[in-house]
Amino acid sequence: MSSPLLTVAAVLLLIGGRWAYARWKRARFMAQLQRGVEATKRRNAAEAESAFRACVRLAPSSPQVRLALGAALAQGQKFDEAEEQLRMAAQLEPKQPRGHLELGFFLALCAPDRPDEAVAAFRDALECEPKLKEGLAKDPRLAGLRENISFKELLQIP
Numbered sequence: 001m002s003s004p005l006l007t008v009a010a011v012l013l014l015i016g017g018r019w020a021y022a023r024w025k026r027a028r029f030m031a032q033l034q035r036g037v038e039a040t041k042r043r044n045a046a047e048a049e050s051a052f053r054a055c056v057r058l059a060p061s062s063p064q065v066r067l068a069l070g071a072a073l074a075q076g077q078k079f080d081e082a083e084e085q086l087r088m089a090a091q092l093e094p095k096q097p098r099g100h101l102e103l104g105f106f107l108a109l110c111a112p113d114r115p116d117e118a119v120a121a122f123r124d125a126l127e128c129e130p131k132l133k134e135g136l137a138k139d140p141r142l143a144g145l146r147e148n149i150s151f152k153e154l155l156q157i158p
Helices: 003-041 045-058 063-075 079-092 097-110 115-128 132-138 149-155
Strands: none
Touching: 003 045, 003 063, 045 063, 063 079, 063 097, 079 097, 097 115, 115 132, 115 149, 132 149
């Protein structure tokens, strides 16, 4: 075989290999994601954590997977790691409210001694989506935070 033909063959082999690897990676990701979702439904925090960690290894820049891992870690009482994952999710999509909201709820419910950080997360969420204000004002999970002056100011509660 001549050198140009070898070069073309090598390039085609490389492209085919990359395509096969991408398919394998996607299939593995989807299988682990499904495993995590099913484990979450069964309230098996350890299995959900394992599955979502596998997803994070395959797609580290996915905020949705980081949120899912954070929730599984919180369910398993691993609050420091959960907070880290939730913060990462919010940072990955700073213009989207969901990561900020999840972080705010986590802090309000799992770290009630840090209300200013929860309020800051909710402030970031409201900057992305002001319509969320009414829902936050009525959410029963935030009853304890409603006494916080900064939270009252944020939601304009008298």
